[in-house]
Amino acid sequence: MSDSVKYNLPESRIATSWYNIVADMPVPPAPVLHPGTGQPIGPDDLAPLFPMALIGQEVSTERDIEIPEPVRDIYRMWRPSPLYRARRLEAALDTPAKIYYKYEGVSPAGSHKPNTAVAQAFYNREEGITKLSTETGAGQWGSSLAFAGALFGLEVSVFMVKVSYQQKPYRRAMMEAYGASCVASPSALTEAGRAMLAQDPDTTGSLGMAISEAVEVAATNDDTKYALGSVLNHVLLHQTVIGTEAMEQMEMAGDYPDVVIGCAGGGSNFAGLAFPFIGAKFRGGPSPRFIAVEPAACPTMTRGTFAYDFGDTGHLTPLVKMHTLGSTFVPPGFHAGGLRYHGMAPLVSHLYDLGEIEARAVHQNPCFEAGLQFARSEGIIPAPEATHAEEEGTSRVILFNLSGHGNFDMAAYDEYLSGNLEDKDYDAEALDAALAGLPQVAAE
Amino acid sequence: MSDSVKYNLPESRIATSWYNIVADMPVPPAPVLHPGTGQPIGPDDLAPLFPMALIGQEVSTERDIEIPEPVRDIYRMWRPSPLYRARRLEAALDTPAKIYYKYEGVSPAGSHKPNTAVAQAFYNREEGITKLSTETGAGQWGSSLAFAGALFGLEVSVFMVKVSYQQKPYRRAMMEAYGASCVASPSALTEAGRAMLAQDPDTTGSLGMAISEAVEVAATNDDTKYALGSVLNHVLLHQTVIGTEAMEQMEMAGDYPDVVIGCAGGGSNFAGLAFPFIGAKFRGGPSPRFIAVEPAACPTMTRGTFAYDFGDTGHLTPLVKMHTLGSTFVPPGFHAGGLRYHGMAPLVSHLYDLGEIEARAVHQNPCFEAGLQFARSEGIIPAPEATHAEEEGTSRVILFNLSGHGNFDMAAYDEYLSGNLEDKDYDAEALDAALAGLPQVAAE
Numbered sequence: 027m028s029d030s031v032k033y034n035l036p037e038s039r040i041a042t043s044w045y046n047i048v049a050d051m052p053v054p055p056a057p058v059l060h061p062g063t064g065q066p067i068g069p070d071d072l073a074p075l076f077p078m079a080l081i082g083q084e085v086s087t088e089r090d091i092e093i094p095e096p097v098r099d100i101y102r103m104w105r106p107s108p109l110y111r112a113r114r115l116e117a118a119l120d121t122p123a124k125i126y127y128k129y130e131g132v133s134p135a136g137s138h139k140p141n142t143a144v145a146q147a148f149y150n151r152e153e154g155i156t157k158l159s160t161e162t163g164a165g166q167w168g169s170s171l172a173f174a175g176a177l178f179g180l181e182v183s184v185f186m187v188k189v190s191y192q193q194k195p196y197r198r199a200m201m202e203a204y205g206a207s208c209v210a211s212p213s214a215l216t217e218a219g220r221a222m223l224a225q226d227p228d229t230t231g232s233l234g235m236a237i238s239e240a241v242e243v244a245a246t247n248d249d250t251k252y253a254l255g256s257v258l259n260h261v262l263l264h265q266t267v268i269g270t271e272a273m274e275q276m277e278m279a280g281d282y283p284d285v286v287i288g289c290a291g292g293g294s295n296f297a298g299l300a301f302p303f304i305g306a307k308f309r310g311g312p313s314p315r316f317i318a319v320e321p322a323a324c325p326t327m328t329r330g331t332f333a334y335d336f337g338d339t340g341h342l343t344p345l346v347k348m349h350t351l352g353s354t355f356v357p358p359g360f361h362a363g364g365l366r367y368h369g370m371a372p373l374v375s376h377l378y379d380l381g382e383i384e385a386r387a388v389h390q391n392p393c394f395e396a397g398l399q400f401a402r403s404e405g406i407i408p409a410p411e412a413t414h415a416e417e418e419g420t421s422r423v424i425l426f427n428l429s430g431h432g433n434f435d436m437a438a439y440d441e442y443l444s445g446n447l448e449d450k451d452y453d454a455e456a457l458d459a460a461l462a463g464l465p466q467v468a469a470e
Numbered sequence: 471m472s473d474s475v476k477y478n479l480p481e482s483r484i485a486t487s488w489y490n491i492v493a494d495m496p497v498p499p500a501p502v503l504h505p506g507t508g509q510p511i512g513p514d515d516l517a518p519l520f521p522m523a524l525i526g527q528e529v530s531t532e533r534d535i536e537i538p539e540p541v542r543d544i545y546r547m548w549r550p551s552p553l554y555r556a557r558r559l560e561a562a563l564d565t566p567a568k569i570y571y572k573y574e575g576v577s578p579a580g581s582h583k584p585n586t587a588v589a590q591a592f593y594n595r596e597e598g599i600t601k602l603s604t605e606t607g608a609g610q611w612g613s614s615l616a617f618a619g620a621l622f623g624l625e626v627s628v629f630m631v632k633v634s635y636q637q638k639p640y641r642r643a644m645m646e647a648y649g650a651s652c653v654a655s656p657s658a659l660t661e662a663g664r665a666m667l668a669q670d671p672d673t674t675g676s677l678g679m680a681i682s683e684a685v686e687v688a689a690t691n692d693d694t695k696y697a698l699g700s701v702l703n704h705v706l707l708h709q710t711v712i713g714t715e716a717m718e719q720m721e722m723a724g725d726y727p728d729v730v731i732g733c734a735g736g737g738s739n740f741a742g743l744a745f746p747f748i749g750a751k752f753r754g755g756p757s758p759r760f761i762a763v764e765p766a767a768c769p770t771m772t773r774g775t776f777a778y779d780f781g782d783t784g785h786l787t788p789l790v791k792m793h794t795l796g797s798t799f800v801p802p803g804f805h806a807g808g809l810r811y812h813g814m815a816p817l818v819s820h821l822y823d824l825g826e827i828e829a830r831a832v833h834q835n836p837c838f839e840a841g842l843q844f845a846r847s848e849g850i851i852p853a854p855e856a857t858h859a860e861e862e863g864t865s866r867v868i869l870f871n872l873s874g875h876g877n878f879d880m881a882a883y884d885e886y887l888s889g890n891l892e893d894k895d896y897d898a899e900a901l902d903a904a905l906a907g908l909p910q911v912a913a914e
Contacts, residue, residue: 029543034481099473103554103849110547114621132576134849176846177558196640196880203845203876203883401647402620405547405578432647436640439647 030113030404033275035106040098045266047301047373048259049089050308055376056347059334064467067344074245075252077153080146083260089305091263093145100144100177104133105267109275114403124281126425128272128299131406135200137430138295139170139255142264146253147174157181157250159243161211161236163291163366164190165197166409166430167255172206185211185219185239187366188231193437211236218242218340232356233292233367238340245342256292257337257348257371265298268427273302276425283314283425290318290327290385293371299427301373304382316383318374321393323452324357326350326370327378327385334467335369345467349375351452352460358450368460391449394442397432407432407439474557474848477719479550484542489710491745491817492703493533494752499820500791503778508911511788518689519696521597524590527704535707537589544588544621548577549711553719558847568725570869572716572743575850579644581874582739583614583699586708590697591618601625601694603687605655605680607735607810608634609641610853610874611699616650629655629663629683631810632675637881655680662686662784676800677736677811682784689786700736701781701792701815709742712871717746720869727758727869734762734771734829737815743871745817748826760827762818765837767896768801770794770814771822771829778911779813789911793819795896796904802894812904835893838886841876851876851883 048055057066069081076084083091093101112125119125130138150158158180162168168184175182184201191198191210201208211231212219218238222229229235237254244252254261276282286303288296296318307313320326327349335350337343349370351357357366370378377383401407409430432439441447492499501510513525520528527535537545556569563569574582594602602624606612612628619626628645635642635654645652655675656663662682666673673679681698688696698705720726730747732740740762751757764770771793779794781787793814795801801810814822821827845851853874876883885891 029540030547032481032546036480037476037478096473100849102476103474134851173849177849195884199880199884199887200851202887203842203851203880205842205846398647398649402649405544405617405621407578407644407647436643436647440639440643443643443646 030115031111031279033109033111033278035271035274037102037106039271039274040101040105041093041267041270042098043090043092044263045270045302045305046086046089046091046263047305048087050305051376052308053380055372059345059467061336061341061345061465071344075241077149077155077251079149079152080260083263084258094148097145097148101141101267106271107132107268109272109279110404111279112404115400118399118403124423126276126279126281126283126423127428128268128275128425129406129428130268131409131428131431133170135166135170135173137166137170137409138265138268138298138427139167140173141267141298142255142261142294143167143170143174143253144177145264147171147178147180150251150253151178151180155180155249155251157183157247158253159183159185159240159250160253160255161185161187161233161240162190162255163187163233164409165194165201168206168208169197169200169204170255171253172201172204175206176204182206183243184208185213185236187211187233187236188229194435211239213239215239216242218342222339229356232339234337234339234353237338238342241338241342242340256294257367257369259373261294262297262301262371262373265294266301268298269300269302272299272425273306281423282312284423285315285317285425287317287319287424287426289427289429290320290370290374292367292369293318293374295427295429297371297374299425300383304377317386318378318383319386319388322387322389323450324351324366325387325452326368327375328387329457330370331461331464332375332379333464335464337369345465346372347375348372349378350464351457352463354463355457355460357452389449391442391447394439394447397439409435474559475555477553477555477722479715479718481546481550483715483718484545484549485537485711485714486542487534487536488707489714489746489749490530490533490535490707491749492531494749495820496752497824499816503789503911505780505785505789505909515788519685521593521599521695523593523596524704527707528702538592541589541592545585545711550715551576551712553716553723554848555723556848559844562843562847568867570720570723570725570727570867571872572712572719572869573850573872574712575853575872575875577614579610579614579617581610581614581853582709582712582742582871583611584617585711585742586699586705586738587611587614587618587697588621589708591615591622591624594695594697595622595624599624599693599695601627601691602697603627603629603684603694604697604699605629605631605677605684606634606699607631607677608853609638609645612650612652613641613644613648615697615699616645616648619650620648626650627687628652629657629680631655631677631680632673638879655683657683659683660686662786666783674800676783678781678783678797681782682786685782685786686784700738701811701813703817705738706741706745706815706817709738710745712742713744713746716743716869717750725867726756728867729759729761729869731761731763731868731870733871733873734764734814734818736811736813737762737818739871739873741815741818743869744827748821761830762822762827763830763832766831766833767894768795768810768812769831769896770812771819772831773901774814775905775908776819776823777908779908781813789909790816791819792816793822794908795901796907798907799901799904801896833893835886835891838883838891841883853879
């Protein structure tokens with residue numbers, strides 16, 4: 027059996043700019059709207075939540091946005107991340123396809139999330155902010171922002187979706203080790219949280235609820251801004267370092283992907299890998315298939331609708347046009363907690379709507395099976411989120427993003443190994459109700 | 471504040487040979503003795519436990535031992551590992567010293583242990599072995615051998631020290647994810663285990679007990695060999711890739727260490743970093759201080775004696791001359807489970823006896839404090855074992871080995887953060903009794 031091959035780039039090849047796909051889009055994405063007026067919002071509307079530099083990136087149409095040197099200096103801790111040709115997995119699958127994967131689990135927080143956490147912490151500190159509030163699902167994002175906050179001397183408070191807070195106590199401990207605070211959401215610390223608890227004291231929580239809490243804290247405290255780990259344009263932008271490196275590494279390997287695959291919760295992992303390749307296509311380059319894989323229990327693209335919706339359950343955010351299951355939809359408590367968001371990044375949704383990318387929904391148990399096969403052939407135990415990207419087996423050259431390791435998911439693997447993992451499905455009636463309740467502006 | 475600096479080596483600089491310090495020692499180490507005859511043992515005595523290639527390495531006096539290509543191919547997954555200059559930590563400590571650390575947590579199993587696990591799995595498979603039995607303390611070694619076994623198609627069964635098995639269920643799940651089996655030791659599966667349980671049904675277990683169980687399985691099954699994760703000469707040999715790389719990386723940094731520090735449980739982590747530097751000194755090179763740091767609760771060098779002793783509690787192994795607390799000594803159940811072994815590697819003990827290295831014992835709570843300070847300045851949460859190496863603050867150029875990450879130790883950090891971590895000490899009477907019970911040959 028041939029051994030798997032690693033393609034390394036030297037540090038000098040860490041990107042000097044992020045790639046903004048908006049510059050190359052054939053149709054511009056829909057604007058963000060003010061929920062009161064239904065009109066496009068301006069920078070001032072977002073200023074209570076984000077530093078101006080990030081607001082600028084959120085609406086930028088420039089193709090290349092320079093990465094500040096202090097951010098690149100921290101990227102150096104783990105970037106460029108390796109690209110592997112998974113020859114052992116190819117052999118185990120007995121496939122003629124060549125399978126490549128980019129591995130983002132090498133970061134100190136164990137996933138791709140620090141790519142944007144470090145950038146966001148940097149810009150906030152530059153503008154004199156001392157505190158950040160955020161939400162987290164599985165904990166990948168919360169621990170990444172805790173890590174970045176520690177490096178830039180920012181106080182970080184994290185609202186962690188209750189079901190994950192209970193399933194993954196060590197992610198919480200990791201955030202605390204980095205000096206952040208972490209509470210289960212919904213909590214009694216915010217008005218939004220108290221309202222949700224009043225409605226359903228036993229709720230498992232959701233990213234939508236946790237976002238409401240984090241946004242409320244930022245909106246009501248002058249020294250605190252809000253940070254989001256996915257969905258928004260500037261977050262996807264920061265993740266493009268993944269795809270930019272991967273393009274160069276695929277060239278080293280002498281291949282170009284026929285299909286680019288990524289798991290999609292909020293969309294930043296998929297976008298990080300795929301956008302530079304999609305942009306190359308827009309500019310006349312090769313035309314691979316692009317597949318976003320989502321959990322069948324939270325099927326934002328395959329079962330949701332493309333409409334204006336709130337980013338959070340408490341309706342504190344502006345309205346963004348995205349594929350959504352409705353902001354009141356609560357997905358069941360499955361194990362890829364990072365993928366349990368009711369919406370999909372507007373830029374990914376827009377590309378899906380344009381027919382530029384495909385979407386696929388997969389169930390939990392086949393993903394754990396794929397994760398174990400991957401671990402036993404390639405030696406890395408993938409995060410459950412990442413196993414969602416390992417489904418495609420027939421194309422000639424496949425590239426996917428292994429967005430993180432599964433060191434904090436062993437309880438879930440354990441359940442799977444002992445046959446106790448239930449393949450949860452979403453509540454179809456609740457989904458229909460959530461979709462029926464979309465804000466009226468959606469019918470523009 | 472200056473950012474920390476990473477020194478990367480290209481894959482082409484993965485070592486082509488392991489460094490055998492025995493070749494350069496001023497006084498040869500004492501031979502291993504047969505416990506029945508008191509005479510030096512030969513290869514045939516070890517053949518039931520190890521493949522001939524590893525027995526050859528155990529007694530070799532050659533300086534450079536070639537690393538087989540299939541082993542180097544797997545090393546490529548994560549080697550060369552990075553060397554960092556910890557400028558952020560220097561600033562946080564406000565020290566004029568330059569602090570460098572080699573980071574072995576980048577391996578798929580999260581520690582330095584795969585360096586030897588891969589080599590051992592390779593040589594066993596080359597000689598037609600299909601099953602390996604082993605013990606593990608904190609689980610770093612067990613999961614590393616499980617990882618290596620998966621890559622070479624070997625069945626791995628692991629006896630995990632009971633207290634760690636209970637403290638760290640996810641390490642067990644990790645081994646199972648790699649396809650290995652794992653039971654708490656002492657177990658009812660072996661005669662040795664049953665005897666120990668009969669004597670003390672509530673024992674927390676110890677590495678010495680787990681070794682007895684694993685050795686028994688190998689000795690009584692023709693298709694099974696035994697694998698050890700530290701202590702033995704060939705294990706230390708395989709770890710020298712760490713120091714060989716570090717020497718080249720220190721050269722890139724334009725520095726040479728004034729002090730080389732490593733945590734020491736069985737000794738392989740310390741030896742892996744230090745031996746190439748000690749060898750350079752033996753051959754007329756610079757003469758840094760070498761400090762092995764051990765837990766105050768299991769103070770093998772600072773409180774033990776240099777004598778012939780069994781490697782295990784059940785007295786199934788040959789006698790090796792080492793610093794030992796006595797093979798019947800059971801250290802308290804503190805959190806750096808990988809450091810809870812009654813003996814120290816014979817080669818490290820021999821160098822300590824010759825005055826070539828120093829030993830230092832540290833308590834648990836200051837280590838967790840150091841670990842948090844490291845996490846918040848450098849961004850990596852160290853394994854509790856690794857925090858034992860972070861104590862030295864005054865020399866000019868300090869080099870230490872960060873042997874693994876703490877992703878599976880968050881429960882322990884959690885206890886520390888919540889103020890519930892007890893600083894356990896060993897039972898001095900039990901230690902005296904264990905030392906008094908050393909085998910008679912010790913008085914040579």
